[in-house]
Amino acid sequence: MLVATQSIAAGGKSQQAQFEQYLGDPNDSQVALSYAKILEADEAGVITKEAEECLDKWHLNHYFVPQELGGKLSRFDTMVEVLRPVFRRDFTLGLGYGVTSFIAAVNVWLSGNQEQKQHLADILLNNEKVSVVFHELNHGNDFIHNELKAIPTANGFRLSGKKQVINNIERARAFVLFAQTSEKAGSRSHSLFLIDKKDLSPESYRYLPRYKTLGVKGCQIAGIEFQDTFANQESLLGKAGSGVENALKAFQITRCILPAMSVGVADTALRTVLKFATKRKLYNRSVADIPHARWTLVNAFLDLLIIDCLSGSMTRALHVIPEQMSVYSALMKYFVPLTIEQMLNDLSIILGARFYLREGEFGIFQKLLRDYPVVSFGHAGTAICQATIIPQLKFLARKGWSKPLEKREHLREIYQFEGNLAPFQPEKLKLTNNGKDDILGSLRSLLANASYPITDELRSFIVFFNSQLDNLIEEVDLLERNTGNNLCEPKAFDLVEKYAIIFAAASCINTYLENPHHSEPFFQSGKWLNAALQRLAQKLSPNMVVESTELEEELLYQMCERLDNGYSFTLAGSPLAG
């Protein structure tokens, strides 16, 4: 689908910087995307015209459309870089303006024919919106039991039924629909459709009332009901009956992209609280001088670096090892939102009573807190992601986790910030990993590979995480024996949690080792890596406690410097507009 020429990621960084400048300082109440206006819109439950026009003018929608169809999408890591400035400012807008359209569009890019792709591309390039019409309140993430029917007729399909909690349904020009096309039970009973509302008879469907929501209050979330609505034959995406498989493959992309974009939310949360902590005086000093507050701030920074390692590598892994993304995308969707939610909670403690206020200088924080949970259940709940992984655990344990990965060349492509990247090949996405796990396999072979400059401290972490992986293999084995092949019991969720932590550690290590020429001294020093690994190790074993006030000092200094000089808290430390 994506353009066949190789491109350079540095493009993403500079485009992000330009976009930041274009959007302006969010603390300046005059700009369209200022915190003041964002909070005002949130209270009113709207997304303002001003904000959307601002993004339209920048042609943000073009980033959702592959290059060969006239858009600007060629690599997923770049796309994430470009969208983060929106998420830094307003999650509601990010979702309501565009990402919903992208989630819908991915299904078309994956399974549509040329005509359908071009039609959708034209809609998006014209700044129109597309909706994802999947969700039925009575079935949640249980697709196979979705009830909305598309009954095949002589020249098309007859739609009947309801879909609920659908973002932008009323104002979207088109939508991607998931519907039951066959009465036969099983995974071949549903299909996907791309439907342009212009092709529907307006009397044959109606919108259901808008929902009031806790967060993303500005998003226009409502429902739609079809009553013998006729959809033509051309609206079918892919083969009839391939809906479940194709939707699951599309999820592998969005489960990486959405959490990766949402790192922008974490950045704003940390920035807001750091600002508070350096300004606010308690007990005759600034809050940032209180050890517990420093510790919380530094941990939040480390968490942000960790999930940034995951975001960068997994959005590139989509290009490099698409056949392994069923597990990796689920890990992303599980680990990143969970980490950010926990971070928001920890940071709220520093903010004290201010976090509870919907007004004033720090009022943006409670909005982040309300908006963010959408990422967790938005289009696939955390539990469901875990359920994707659990059935694969025993195969991973036997294959991917047990065999050291010999060839590492392709890892470089996954981890290098500024390298070339193979074009994305959607046909290579698979519904299971078949036991493959190159990332943890690479953790197995690291110490045998002499070409990496591994310090003693890093070596001891690598040994530690390898031994944790040994334990995990044993635990999977034990569970398998105790449950008679069916791993699905409560304990299995603890194993997924461990897996995710070791996976995150391996991702951080690889990110560091595969970017030896990165010029940033902070990155180069590798101190952040040791601290991040320490943080992850503690989640596995409470006895892994080494406190270094010196390191804490350095990290905090780094954060304050970035705050003062206007750089993001991500690995790249991108310039911000404020």
Added chain:
Amino acid sequence: MYYQPYLKAEALEHYLGDPHSEKTTFSYENSAALDIEEAFPQEIVNELQTWGLHHYYVPVEYGGNLESYEQLLMLLRLVARRDLTVAIGHGKTYLGSVSVWVGGDQPQKMTLGQEIRNGTIVSLALTERAHGSDLLANDFDAEPNPEGFLLTGEKWLINNATRGDMLTVFARTDVKGGARGYSVFLVDKNQLGEDAYTCLNKVKTHGIKGADISGIQIHKTLIAPDTLVGKLGHGLDIVLKSLQITRTLCASLSLGAADNALRLTYQFAITRELYDQKLRDIPHTRRVLLQSFSDLLIAEVCSITSSRGIHVLTEQMSLISAVAKYFIPTSIEDMISQLGKVLGARAFLVDLFEHGRYQKLQRDHRIVALFDGNTLVNLQAIINQLKTLAKFRNKARSNQDQRLATLFDVTAQLPDFQSDKLSLTTKGQDTVLNSLYHVDQLDESSSNLVAIKQYVKTILAEIEKLDSEVLNTDWVINSIPARCFTLAQRYCLLYAAAACIQLWLFNQQHLDSKPLTGIWHDGIWLRICLERLLNKLKLPITPCANAETLFLEQLDKQYHNNMLFSLFPLKLSDYTNN
């Protein structure tokens, strides 16, 4: 047996009526509507007044019904299970008056008792805009002069500052400040001149939107000498001691919210079908239900222990209240957020599922960890005592506190509360945790009891480890290393485990009442709760599927019989929907 405090609590519950019914004033529907309008729940509060809840804020010796804090806690718990905004808006009068019960003279107490019984609303004016929990930085002045005191300054984020008739004000009486530079005053707003004060606007908050969270400015106003509560300069002492009681009572809010959240989620989990089975029976849901029900019971045990502690271990309340106020709200916050994952999209919809009850209780409950001394303040209060506690541990091994039975046997008559026994430190005493050195009654007659006995050993070993780390760590009070916060958190988990063990030991023989024998028998609930706590401590456990099944059967039974989720029977007035 009957758990005494539940008699009155059940009476209140039945007076209030079925919260699902349209005929009920204190219904979920009305609470939801008031929340959306951000309106004070006046009608509901009036109902509570008619029943006479406010009489329980006045000690019996001053004409009220407050005899047992355990009783008051359980009454507030049942109010909180319907609506935290109401519980907080009404219970505030106790917070406003407690300084007088603790530090006031006889005439003040008699007058205030009379006022409250007549319906006067009392509020506590403690915090200031720029200083939060840093009380010694407060600069609201009460300048002593020959005719009384001249009040000047602002108090902000004060519950009922606008609606309240009387205020207890914490004010600086010595410009130099310091521990003896503050005093408490009981001020009647109606006796101040109209120009004497300005109530500040209601602040927009994240939760408890209907509550009157505002502030007050007092402009150079003279108040009479007899408004001084306790001795001049003793304000800090009085307030800190008073907070020991209110912090303990805050547990009622968490317990109420926990019941509400678990009941709602369970209702959803048994009606919803997913993947061809009930949502309840999906492993992930089972796990969350198991953890949530145990979190709730652990919180209940701690609440019972701490509120009985007010009477029995009064001199240890500096520690007990800090443990309760840190541990209960944070663990219930975590539980509520896990339950939200089971509810999925419904956790996010404000006007759809059960009047958006979940999102409201979740937002409302977040204030609990914040007010009356936030999480950090309470952890610090524990940390400050860790060394002395560790030093005194050895003595505790040989000396058993004779008051254990009065504390833990819930059928034992509580001694009268004597406020003069309150102390700012516990002087190394921790009857609850140290009681673990005296559990010889535990036999090994069943596999559950064998497991429990093993857990006791694990816990004792962990106490030793923790003590030795504490003794080997040096810190100064105004610069506590972050690691100490982890130690204090672990201390609380161990403390909770000790409370569970003792509560089971001292009450299991009473449990002849059928509805509960299921989990009291053979230590089922104790085993599950200890496993939950040890799991949080990352210490080894050997879970037993059979015990888990019995435990969840009890949850199911309590739900279907409309019983409060509890270790003791209490019939709710909810309709039976099964």
